[in-house]
Amino acid sequence: MRVTADDVAARAGVSRSAVSRAFTKGASIQPDKRAHILAMADELGYRPNLMARSLTGGATGLIAVVVGSLSSPYESWFLDILSQGIRSRGLWPLLVPVSPGQEVEPALDHALAYQVDGAVIAAGSVNRKLAERSTANGAPIVVVGRVLDGGGADSVCCDNRAGMAMIAERLVATNRRRIAWIGGRADTFSNVERFDGLTAALSAHGMSLTEARRGDYTTDSGMVQALALLTGRDRPDAIVCGNDAMAIGAISAARRLGLRVPEDVGICGFDDIPAAAWEPFSLTTVANPVTETVKAALDLLTRRIAGENGAPSTIRLPPALCIRQSL
Amino acid sequence: MRVTADDVAARAGVSRSAVSRAFTKGASIQPDKRAHILAMADELGYRPNLMARSLTGGATGLIAVVVGSLSSPYESWFLDILSQGIRSRGLWPLLVPVSPGQEVEPALDHALAYQVDGAVIAAGSVNRKLAERSTANGAPIVVVGRVLDGGGADSVCCDNRAGMAMIAERLVATNRRRIAWIGGRADTFSNVERFDGLTAALSAHGMSLTEARRGDYTTDSGMVQALALLTGRDRPDAIVCGNDAMAIGAISAARRLGLRVPEDVGICGFDDIPAAAWEPFSLTTVANPVTETVKAALDLLTRRIAGENGAPSTIRLPPALCIRQSL
DNA sequence: TGCGGTTTTGAAAGCGTGTGCATTCATCGT
DNA sequence: ACGATGAATGCACACGCTTTCAAAACCGCA
Numbered sequence: 001m002r003v004t005a006d007d008v009a010a011r012a013g014v015s016r017s018a019v020s021r022a023f024t025k026g027a028s029i030q031p032d033k034r035a036h037i038l039a040m041a042d043e044l045g046y047r048p049n050l051m052a053r054s055l056t057g058g059a060t061g062l063i064a065v066v067v068g069s070l071s072s073p074y075e076s077w078f079l080d081i082l083s084q085g086i087r088s089r090g091l092w093p094l095l096v097p098v099s100p101g102q103e104v105e106p107a108l109d110h111a112l113a114y115q116v117d118g119a120v121i122a123a124g125s126v127n128r129k130l131a132e133r134s135t136a137n138g139a140p141i142v143v144v145g146r147v148l149d150g151g152g153a154d155s156v157c158c159d160n161r162a163g164m165a166m167i168a169e170r171l172v173a174t175n176r177r178r179i180a181w182i183g184g185r186a187d188t189f190s191n192v193e194r195f196d197g198l199t200a201a202l203s204a205h206g207m208s209l210t211e212a213r214r215g216d217y218t219t220d221s222g223m224v225q226a227l228a229l230l231t232g233r234d235r236p237d238a239i240v241c242g243n244d245a246m247a248i249g250a251i252s253a254a255r256r257l258g259l260r261v262p263e264d265v266g267i268c269g270f271d272d273i274p275a276a277a278w279e280p281f282s283l284t285t286v287a288n289p290v291t292e293t294v295k296a297a298l299d300l301l302t303r304r305i306a307g308e309n310g311a312p313s314t315i316r317l318p319p320a321l322c323i324r325q326s327l
Numbered sequence: 328m329r330v331t332a333d334d335v336a337a338r339a340g341v342s343r344s345a346v347s348r349a350f351t352k353g354a355s356i357q358p359d360k361r362a363h364i365l366a367m368a369d370e371l372g373y374r375p376n377l378m379a380r381s382l383t384g385g386a387t388g389l390i391a392v393v394v395g396s397l398s399s400p401y402e403s404w405f406l407d408i409l410s411q412g413i414r415s416r417g418l419w420p421l422l423v424p425v426s427p428g429q430e431v432e433p434a435l436d437h438a439l440a441y442q443v444d445g446a447v448i449a450a451g452s453v454n455r456k457l458a459e460r461s462t463a464n465g466a467p468i469v470v471v472g473r474v475l476d477g478g479g480a481d482s483v484c485c486d487n488r489a490g491m492a493m494i495a496e497r498l499v500a501t502n503r504r505r506i507a508w509i510g511g512r513a514d515t516f517s518n519v520e521r522f523d524g525l526t527a528a529l530s531a532h533g534m535s536l537t538e539a540r541r542g543d544y545t546t547d548s549g550m551v552q553a554l555a556l557l558t559g560r561d562r563p564d565a566i567v568c569g570n571d572a573m574a575i576g577a578i579s580a581a582r583r584l585g586l587r588v589p590e591d592v593g594i595c596g597f598d599d600i601p602a603a604a605w606e607p608f609s610l611t612t613v614a615n616p617v618t619e620t621v622k623a624a625l626d627l628l629t630r631r632i633a634g635e636n637g638a639p640s641t642i643r644l645p646p647a648l649c650i651r652q653s654l
Numbered sequence: 655t656g657c658g659g660t661t662t663t664g665a666a667a668g669c670g671t672g673t674g675c676a677t678t679c680a681t682c683g684t
Numbered sequence: 685a686c687g688a689t690g691a692a693t694g695c696a697c698a699c700g701c702t703t704t705c706a707a708a709a710c711c712g713c714a
Contacts, residue, residue, distance in 0.1 A: 002464070002465060002670095004669095004670060004671090005670065005671065006670085014693085014694090015693070015694045015695080016670090016671085016694090017672085017673080017693070017694060017695080018692090018693070018694080019671095020670095020671065020672060020673085021672090021673095021692090021693090024672075024673095027672095027673095028691065028692060028693085029691095029692070029693085030691090030692065030693095033692090033693095045460060045463070045464070047436060047439065047440040048440060048670085048671070049382075049440065049442060049669090049670050049671065050440045050441045050442070050671095051378045051381050051382055051387065051441065051442050051669095051670080051671090052382055052669075052670035052671040052672090052699090053670080053671055053672070054378050054671090054699095055376075055378055055379055055382065055669095055670080055671070055672090055698090055699045055700065055701090056670095056671060056672040056673075056698070056699050057671085057672065057699090058699090060378065062421075062441075065422070069407060070397075070403050070404075070406055070407035070410065071403065071404055071407040071601060073400070073403075076397050076398065076400075076403030076406070076407075077397075077398055079397055079403070080396060080397035080398040080403075080424075083397065083422055083424045084424060084426070087424060092421065092422070092423075092437070092438075092441070093421075093422040093424075094389075094419065094420075094421055094422070095392070095410055095419070095420040095421070095422045096419075097407075097410045097411060097414060097420075099411070109374060110419070111419075112374065113374045113375060113376065113377045114377045114378065114389075114419070115376060115377070115378050133372060136372070137329070137372075138329060219601075219605060223606070248605065249605075251607075252605060252606035252607055255606065255607065256606060274398060274546075275602065278546060278575065278576075278579060279550070279579035279582065279583060280578075280579055280582065280607040280608070281607070329700095331699090331700055331701085332700065332701065333700085341663085341664090342663070342664045342665080343664085343665095343700090343701085344663070344664060344665080344666095344702085344703085345662090345663070345664080346701095347700095347701065347702060347703085348662095348663090348702090348703095351702080351703095354702095354703095355661065355662060355663090356661095356662070356663085357661085357662065357663095360662090360663095375700085375701070376699090376700055376701065377701095378699095378700080378701090379669090379699070379700035379701040379702090380700080380701055380702070381669095381701090382668095382669045382670065382671090382699095382700080382701070382702085383668075383669045383700095383701060383702040383703075384669090384701085384702065384703095385669090
């Protein structure tokens with residue numbers, strides 16, 4: 001039922017090796033014979049079995065993509081660009097969705113069993129041991145959106161502190177006095193860096209946060225936390241959010257309370273997801289250089305796959321302040 | 328370097344067959360021997376090579392997921408639910424991103440070369456021949472979000488006409504008189520059905536569209552087309568959009584022009600994506616039963632994979648009207 | 655102890671492909 | 685015309701695993 005190279009060989013009256021060579025670019029075979037074989041193959045609907053091929057060749061052309069809940073606008077935006085980048089390099093993304101509660105390890109383990117050539121990890125927590133085991137299995141990994149402490153793997157990450165420093169400048173320039181913070185999930189790398197970056201930059205200006213709350217990076221949580229902030233005593237005149245999704249929720253909260261943004265309260269986020277530009281939000285935010293991040297990550301990864309080994313490198317990409325109407 | 332079953336066999340002092348059986352659930356092997364082998368395997372960091380396994384076993388556990396541009400909120404929402412569903416059935420999603428301009432065929436072809444067990448096709452156009460070839464290759468496909476004319480494959484699709492009939496009821500109930508339409512890309516199945524469904528339902532009430540325009544299913548295009556509608560002569564008092572993304576753009580356009588929604592102009596969409604519930608939009612829309620769609624599609628697919636063959640079936644899932652503030 | 659019957663077990667035959675190696679064939683220089 | 689060179693070709697092995705098959709080990713029971 002399944003058509004194999006032998007079938008094509010029989011049909012074309014050549015050996016199976018010839019068929020293999022016809023499909024191997026640069027192999028030693030007569031051009032017209034190759035053409036004939038390819039024609040026969042097409043007629044029979046034959047395509048080399050990539051599973052079998054990878055068994056000898058070593059490479060599968062598969063890249064594991066570990067990603068969190070795709071319903072988050074940032075993650076889906078990122079995945080879109082990443083998957084395009086992977087395909088444009090002739091590779092294929094094997095999706096490894098990891099829900100917030102789940103462990104990365106068993107999921108990545110399974111992907112490794114598929115003999116993926118490498119992995120891009122954009123979600124969940126990954127420790128040094130995991131990185132080493134993966135690399136030992138012949139699948140280098142690159143971590144995106146955070147830096148692995150202990151440096152067990154390459155990583156590409158936006159400079160969160162620099163981004164927050166820009167936000168701080170803007171807060172000063174717009175004369176904000178009572179600044180509140182809505183962070184994301186506590187254990188997240190980006191959350192820690194963004195919070196630290198903001199407080200550090202503020203204190204360099206002799207300022208500090210009046211209040212800090214924690215959401216979970218969703219729009220709903222941004223709404224909930226902002227409502228709490230804006231109805232409490234000593235209402236803030238600016239709310240800095242750990243990401244755009246929460247900032248969007250915060251804007252909605254402000255509007256529900258009849259407050260004007262940015263006059264009564266300035267609100268800003270981080271990432272510059274597509275929705276940030278939508279008119280009712282028009283969110284002032286820090287643009288996360290996602291395209292550059294993807295490019296750098298894949299460059300790093302393909303270089304490792306090609307055999308380059310050396311100390312893991314960390315690439316920090318500069319963000320850019322994106323001023324719109326909300327702050 | 329790569330640890331194989333032979334290594335484990337040598338370490339545990341058994342044959343390679345025993346190792347294989349230790350990892351094969353339900354195989355005939357002594358429990359304590361299995362435990363010992365698994366312990367040795369773990370010690371060596373061994374996992375069966377799924378490529379090699381699939382070479383004999385026939386199944387890879389891979390499901391090709393053909394999907395369009397993930398930056399669209401609907402697609403990413405759908406992919407989120409779909410990928411969870413696939414994993415919860417012990418399968419893995421092989422992502423096949425197909426940009427709007429690209430062909431599905433070569434991409435799916437490549438996925439078939441990976442010996443995927445099946446494919447879910449949620450984007451691009453697929454004809455009968457493609458479906459047959461895929462099935463002949465041992466990979467049944469299920470088409471989601473549209474029905475294959477000629478019925479070459481199973482398909483699951485929301486009942487767009489019924490959804491639009493509900494919209495029409497609502498338009499009548501809110502006493503709308505001048506109703507305009509913003510459609511999506513012309514060649515899309517959903518666009519055709521939704522447009523037809525709306526006009527049919529309206530004419531059943533003795534009404535008709537006053538104007539029809541076409542966007543491309545993005546928020547931006549919804550904004551552009553709505554601006555054109557709302558600044559033209561004979562301004563509509565309701566705009567029905569082909570999907571939520573465009574409806575969100577339309578609401579922004581109305582606001583920019585200082586019009587009140589829904590008093591001056593009612594606006595509605597289709598799908599009920601997460602963003603539709605966000606407060607500044609609070610979009611009245613038709614809820615696309617995505618969870619049920621994914622479940623039905625995967626049920627269909629796994630049944631085919633299990634060997635059931637019969638005439639392709641088409642499942643139509645009923646949508647539900649979701650009334651919020653915008654209409 | 656001996657026997658039929660049930661598990662366990664290891665050897666070996668694939669699964670579909672790439673490729674090293676030896677062989678054949680055409681080509682070219684002298 | 686003849687040997688040297690290089691390309692083209694087919695054979696057979698390797699890749700890592702599952703699974704059939706026959707042999708071996710084990711069980712209960714007379």
